[in-house]
Amino acid sequence: MSPIATHTQDTHHGKDLSKDPHVPAKASSPETEKLVINTIRCLGADLCQQYKGGHPGTVMGAAAIATALWKYSMRYNPANPEWVNRDRFVLSAGHACLLQYILLHLSGYSTWSLDQIKKYHAPTMDGIAAGHPEIEFPGVELTTGLLGQGIANAVGLAIANKNMAATYNKQDYPIIDNKVWCFTGDGCLQEGIGQEAISMAGHWGLDNLILVYDNNSVTVDGTIDICFTDDTSAKLKAMGWHVLEVDDGSNDLAAIVQAFDKAKSLTGKPTFINIKTVIGIGSANQGSGKVHGAALGEQDVANVKTALGFDPKEKFVVQQSVYDYFSESKSRGAKDEEEWNKLLEKYNKAYPEQAAEFKRRLNGELKEGWENNLPPKESLPKDPKATRQSSGIMLKSVIPQDNSFLVGSADLCESTFVNWDDMVEFQNPESGYGDYSGRQIRYGIREHAMVAVANGLSAWHKGAIVPVMSSYFIFWLYAAAAIRMSALMKLRFIGIATHDSIGVGEDGPTHQPVAFPLFLRALPNFNYIRPADAEEVAGAWILALKDTENPSILSLTRQPVPLLEGTDRNRVQFGAYIVHGSEQELPDITLISTGSEVSRAIETAKLLSEQSSYKVRVVSMPHYSRFESQSKEYKKSIIPSNKSLVVAIEPYCSFGWSKYAHAGCHMTGFGHSAPYAVLFEHFGFGPKNLAEKIQNWAKPKRNSNGNGWDLPGVGEFEELLSNQNQGH
Amino acid sequence: MSPIATHTQDTHHGKDLSKDPHVPAKASSPETEKLVINTIRCLGADLCQQYKGGHPGTVMGAAAIATALWKYSMRYNPANPEWVNRDRFVLSAGHACLLQYILLHLSGYSTWSLDQIKKYHAPTMDGIAAGHPEIEFPGVELTTGLLGQGIANAVGLAIANKNMAATYNKQDYPIIDNKVWCFTGDGCLQEGIGQEAISMAGHWGLDNLILVYDNNSVTVDGTIDICFTDDTSAKLKAMGWHVLEVDDGSNDLAAIVQAFDKAKSLTGKPTFINIKTVIGIGSANQGSGKVHGAALGEQDVANVKTALGFDPKEKFVVQQSVYDYFSESKSRGAKDEEEWNKLLEKYNKAYPEQAAEFKRRLNGELKEGWENNLPPKESLPKDPKATRQSSGIMLKSVIPQDNSFLVGSADLCESTFVNWDDMVEFQNPESGYGDYSGRQIRYGIREHAMVAVANGLSAWHKGAIVPVMSSYFIFWLYAAAAIRMSALMKLRFIGIATHDSIGVGEDGPTHQPVAFPLFLRALPNFNYIRPADAEEVAGAWILALKDTENPSILSLTRQPVPLLEGTDRNRVQFGAYIVHGSEQELPDITLISTGSEVSRAIETAKLLSEQSSYKVRVVSMPHYSRFESQSKEYKKSIIPSNKSLVVAIEPYCSFGWSKYAHAGCHMTGFGHSAPYAVLFEHFGFGPKNLAEKIQNWAKPKRNSNGNGWDLPGVGEFEELLSNQNQGH
Structure with a gap:
């Protein structure tokens, strides 16, 4: 191990230290550095051993990397984990969370007491040391652990910094100038989402992003070369990154700090640091997959401790000098924030308008009056319009004037109508296409990373x-x-998903979702909204904009739909409401529909009423799960399934509709390639066919006195369009 | 445009032509080559213009690439598109299907008549020229169009060839020696799945795979450098590929053919050919995104034709000389297959055992007797076992002895129990880890590509x-x-998905699926099977192995579950059956459960019976949608929801259960990090709690005469565990 004392001299000689507040005036002794790293290793071994589970390998192998980050390289204030100009740390390899927890403890985050860390894998519900890092807890930026997500999350944080800086920073007022550190293993680099995100970051030249690769050459099933033989450094260079390498990342703290310093100074591109480490270093199975996700065993833990000069009989030992070692970082962070607060105060006076907007945004508020900017129903176009177009109208009335919105598309900006006049693209200024103040993001054809970046x-x-x-x-x-x-973390986004249902038409079954929307309905904390017309599109935007807690997807049509008389943006907020037929009078038949088929359901209702004496109600249900959360009374008043026959009409699979309907008109296969009008007829969604099918099904259900129904019970749901031939 | 005559001399001089049957003895005249390419371009323009939709840009820009493939480079026999030793062509950029359709027509696939091609975007249901290529039709290997999938599909085809060759080829008997050609645009290269697949192919050194990049520098939203600035050639080199480049791929047929020849000769690695083209070449908006996905317009089509020497008034013109040009390829293909048939005949005699197995596999049959190899219930371990372990027992009893199975894991081979003794890994022989005859595939941490490769x-x-x-x-x-x-194409796979539900435990909510399984239930043509114990695991394997049409996922536990008395592998085939309680007697209460909770439901049933006079039945429903497809009578006999109170118990969201149950015990959030036993208690899935909740709910529903129920109707489904605090 290189003595850190020598190193700090090497690295910082000839450099104006006053410019970099993060370089310690005096380095710690090599002995202390060693003790710190070994303490982390022993803690990792102990904490996994106590409940015989967890991931000790990375804690031990990457202890020096983590020490470098929290001691020298990152800017943070443990007393205020929410300080907005802190550096962000994202543990993309979320299974290594114990390493992060230990460092949060050592560096002085009061919530992360030793007692809390000991709850790692404990049989309790009240711990914060979860099996993967969770966004709810101080010092954790996002919940990670699904591999690759963290890299994309970090790219999102880096974009946010760049955009905020470009929007608010002024000469001598670097309000936002922090770095984003992302810790990754090979798993995240193998995942497609990781590669998408890396390609994005290189494209945008995000030089505030540092990707730290814990390259331990081991994966769960064996050595990494059984499945992954990319030349990762060369690949990252080809993807527009600076690349640094460190040979002995388990021990050579000096080299790691040097690389981190270098990474912070590099400009124009993000930096990838390929650091070779030995997983589970010091344990019997070091350097093998066996120490990745299993405790070492009592004997091995004892051996490790003995080898590192610790008493094998003592557990969870942290000497005071280890806490002292990090105390400097803690006070440095407090000072950093204090200085920043002063800077912000001056900024408030120098740039009151920008400062007010900055403050408003930190308070989580949108620009006032946005709801009034949405065009009222009476001014909406009367001719049939695709709901994707209507969404574009709403977007243009709210988005351009509020810097809060960062809009983007996976290469379908125009046909999803998320563009506007005079929009500036979020781009590397070198590219000539825009700059970092831009709010139109060209995500490229990388949908998975797009959402994780969001x-x-x-x-x-x-x-x-x-x-x-x-x-x-x-x-x-x-x-x-x-x-x-997004839903698990309760992180909002507004997703514009156009070309829904079989209305896609000619592109065919590959592009026609019939089951995916049902996943979005089943997902907790999620708004899946399928508006029927331009008025409901306004309602969907309002719902999504008002819900600060949950992400939303607006499910929109490619094909035109008429503006309906009964639609109401305010009622969209209830999830479902009566869009056709009497509100007071009990209907004989209730049709529930969503999105582009609501107009078809209304046509069907009219035909049914004409052809029979039935009173028919149509319920528009743009938001299934929002309706779920309404009172029993409201739900019964809208869908009286205990008195009226209820039929759902939606060209998706029927899954889920049995909750409210006695029968359904749905897809049983994947669709077909043909113009949408042909498809709707073919698959039975023509109003004439629907009316006939419903009437034939209803007729025998009239009860003996001729005005009530023998209502089908639970378990008797019928598919009325089940013989759709020629589909996939 | 370089004259092709000159080119063929350059390329093939000094080469023993007799060794390469695909090189034409006499090249066509430059004029003919030009006419062919221009014919394809004009057809593309006409076919999009007729219904004012489709993708003309690539047809025009990549006409020369397609000509090279179908005229010179690919081995195929239009008279028998299923010939097993044909080269495979995968159009990963599926939206460019019109180019493929035109070439299938010109090269003599009889199904692809000009009349059929004219149905591209036509308002009919009976065409085969779908908006994206579909597997059902001759000459199309797989349905493509969801970007990136095709590259991974092509990797799968290349693995198949390598594995079949390594298994059956003998000295002088190259039964399988074909190439896989994959045509890609930038979209597939940007997608994560594409990058995962590229990394795999490089790792395995699949030198039978040639990836042809139509590098037109344009994407839907503009020029490619607005979102994608990877140095793709350098990146592919870093990922273990040979890289070739062609400068003028819209015109220089000679250079393209030369590159394809070179690619066929290169060994040890797959080959990437970066071919620069001009999208929509010759049209007014050539080289821009405007010609990507929209017809050119009447005037522009006319202008293109005039410029190319065609009569602007004539449509769909193909001169006889164009057909003649390809006729040579057609007869070449017929000859190739004829020779191959002779080779196979000799092989049948020389290696009868291998030949018989080869034939059996081409007939789509598994090795006989596999079902008897599965251990019978009485020999299954009596102590509680995780269903993932039981699955391993079944796998080992069937898989090792039948070459039909190519098994693999996304880096979780051991903990998903898909490994076996003496298994050989599918690896590049150079790696030292295995060879191409291996049947254990190390997919790496690349799940999306894994399934598309499958x-x-x-x-x-x-x-x-x-x-x-x-x-x-x-x-x-x-x-x-x-x-x-997979489901859309009806391509089977058997997916082993372990660590299901909240039983994952300590890894926490990131790893605990609560809604995703419902998507798999809603998906058409799909077997989502959640077995309750080792016996049902046997049933799940039988179901998956017998269903030659549909893919399956076996949803398995991390935690141990007991072997249950009432489980029956044969009844698993019905989707659901009675696992506890009388089959004859009508139950008061019916509990439906799945997987690891069936044993909890049985415990609950026992408690309910003890605590009250209720007769309680438990139904195990390992396969929801298979049960859906049973007769009404069977369904009613198992779940008498018109007479019995029905409660579903499953630690997923309740979505979908209202179809059969009056109430449910389900998750309302994402779970939590803690040991599984703690979680099940906390979230209310302890039998004592379940019994209490169900009893309290049922009691007030007893009707006045005291032995029937006032059954809840449709719309009255209740969540009995809706107040689960402390979850996510």
């Missing part, structure tokens, strides 16, 4: 940035895992 | 290869889009 934008400081992203509906399926993470 | 394996020749893959359940969500494609 999670980073949203997590940067809750409410300060509202990401809006777009793609064709089916391509959101590529991002399913990231969407789930 | 689609390629499965599509190689239907039934010849049965891919088996594994990962933790939640990581299958990364592959959702590829899983959907």
Whole structure:
């Protein structure tokens, strides 16, 4: 191990130290450095051994990397984990969370007491030392552990910093100038989402992003070369990154700090630091997959401790000198924030307008009056319009004037209508296409990373940035895992998913979602909204904009739909409401529909009423799970399934509709390639066919006195369009 | 345009032409070559213009590439598109399908008549010229169009070829020696799945794979450098590929053919050919995104034709000389197959055993007797076992002895129990880890590509290869889009998804699926099977192995579950059956459960019976949608929801259960990090709590005469565990 004392001299000689507040005036002794690193290793071994589970390997192998980060390289204030100009740390290799927890403890985050850390894998519900880092807890930027997500999250944080800096920083007022550190293993680099995010960061030249690769050459199933033989450094260079390498990252703290210093000074591109380490170093199975995700065993833990000069009988030992070692970082962070607060105070006076907006955004507020900017129903176009177009109208009335929104598309900006006049692109200024103040993000054809990047934008400081992203509906399926993470973290985004249902038409079954929307309905903390017309599109935007806690996807049509008389943006907020038929009078038949089929359901209702004496109600249900959360009374008043026959109409699979309907008109296969009008007829969604099918099904259910129904019970749901031939 | 005559001399001089049957003895005249390419361009313009939709840009820009492929480079026999030793062509950029359709027509695939091609975007249901290529139709290997999937499919085809060759080829008997050609745009290269697949192919050194990049520098939203600035050639080199480049790929047919020849001759690595083209060449908006996905307009089509020497008034013109040009390829293909048939005949005699197995596999049959190899219930371990372990027992009893199975894991081989003694890894022989005859595939941490690669394996020749893959359940969500494609194409795989539900335990909510399984239930053509114990695991394997049409996922536990008295592998085939309680007597209460909670439901049933006079039945429903497809009578006999109170118990969200149950015990959030036993208690899945909740709910529903129920109707489904605090 190189003595750190020598190193700091090497690194910082000839450099004006006053310019870099993070370089310690006096380095610690090599002995202390060693003790710190060994303490982390022994803690890792002990904490996994206590409940015989967890991931000790990385804690031990990457202890020096973590020490470098928290001691020398990162800017943070343990007393205020929410300080907005802190450096961000994202543990993309989330299973190594114990390493982060130990450092949060040692560096002085009061919540992370030794007692809390001991709850790692404990049989309790009240711990914060979860099996993967969770966003709820101080010092954790985002919940990670699904591999690759963290790299994309970090790219989002780096974009947020760049955009905030470009928007608010002024000469001598670097309000936002922090770095984003992302710790990755090989798993995140193998995952497609990681590679998408790396390509994005290189493209945008995000030089505030440092990706630290714990290259331990081991994966769960063996040595890494059984499955992964990319020349990663060369690859990252080809993807527009600076690349640094460190040979002995388990021991050579000096070299690591040097690389981190270098990375902080490099400009124009993000920096990738390829650091070779030995997983589980010092344990019997060091350097093998066996120490990745299993405790070492009592004997091995004891051996490790003995070898490192610790008493094998003592557990969870942290000497005072180890805490002392980090105390400097703690006071440095407090001073950093104090200075920043002073700077902000001066900024408030020098640039009151920008400062007010900055403050408003940190408070999580949108620009006032946005709801009034949405065009009222009476001014909406009367001719049939695709709901994707209507969404564009709403977007243009709210988004351009509020810097809170970072909008973007997976290469479908125009056909998803998320562009506006005079928009500036978020681009590397060198590119000539825009600059970092731009709010239109060209995500490229990388949907999965797009959503995970949005999670980073949203997590940067809750409410300060509202990401809006777009793609064709089916391509959101590529991002399913990231969407789930948004909902789990309660990080909002507004997703514009156009070309929904079989209305896609000619592109055919590959592009026609029939089951994916049902996943979004089942997902907790999620708004899946399928508006019927331009008025409901306004309602969907209002719902998504008002919900500061949950992400939303607006499910929109490619094909035109008429503006309906009964639609109401305010009622969209209830999830479902009566859009046709009497509100007072009990209907004989209730049709529930969503999105582009609501107009078809209304046509069907009219036909049914004409052809029979039935009173028919149509319920528009743009938001299934929002309706779920309404009172029993409201739900019964809208869908009286205990008195009226209820039929759902939606060209998705029927899964889930049995909750409210006695029968359904749905898809049983994947669709077909043909113009949408042909498809709707073919698959039975023509109003004439629907009316006939419903009437034939209803007729025998009239009860003996001729005005009530023998209502089907639970278990008797019928598919009325189950014989759709020629589909996939 | 370089005259092709000159080129063929350059390329083939000094080469023994007799060794390469694909090089034409006499090249066509430069005029003919030009006419062919221009014919393709004009057809593309006409076919998009007729219904004012489609993708003309690539047809025009890549006409020369396609000409090179179908005229000179690919081995195929239009008279028998299923010839097993044909070269495979995968159009990863599926939206460019019109180019493929035109070449299938010109090269003599009889199904692809000019009339059929004219149905591109036509308002009919009976065409085969779908908006994206579909597997059902001759000359199309797989349905593509969801970007990036095709590259991974092609990797699967290349693995299949390598594995079949290594298994069956003998000295002088190259039964399988074909190439896989994959045509890609930038979209597939930007997608994570594409990058995962590229990394795999490089790792395995698949030198039978040639990736042809139509590098037109344009994407939908503009020039490619607005979002994608990787140095793609350098990147592919770093990922273990040979890289070739062609400068003028829209015109220089000679250079393209030369590159293809070179690619066919290169060994040890797959080859990437970066071919610069001009999208929509010759049209007014050539080289811009405007010609990507929209017809050119009447005037521009006319102008293009005039410029290319065609009569602007004539449409769909193909001169006889164009057909003649390709006729040579057609007869060459017929000859190739004829020779191959002779070779196979000799092989049948020389190696009868291998030949018989080869034939069996081409017939889509598994090795006889596999079902008897599965251990019978009485020999299954009596002590509680995780269903993932039981699955390992079944796998080992069937998989090792049948070459039909290509097994693999996303770096979780051991903990998903898909390994076996003496297994050989599918590896580049150079690696020292295995060889191409190996049947254990190290997919790395690349789940999305893993499933799409399996689609390629499965599509190689239907039934010849049965891919088996594994990962933790939640990581299958990364592959959702590829899983959907498997179901859409009806390509089977057997997916081993371990660590399901909150039983994952300490890894916490990131790893605990609560909604994703519901997507798999909703998906058409898909087997989502959640077995309750080792016996049902046997049933799940039988179901998956017998279903030659549909992909399956076996949803398995990390935690141990007991072997249950009432489970029955044969009844698993019905989707659901009575596992506890009388089959004849009508139950008061019916509990439906799945997987690891069936044993909890049985405990609950016992408690309920003890504590009250209720007769309680427990139904195990390992396969929801298989049960859906049973007769009404069977369904009612198992779940008498018109007479019995029905409660579903499953630690997923309740979505979908209202179809059969009046109430449910489910998750309302994402879970928590703690040991599984703690979680099940906390979230209310302890039998004591379940019994209490169910009893309290049931009691007031007793009707006045005291032995029947006032059954809740549709719309009255209740969540009995809706107040789960401390979850996410």
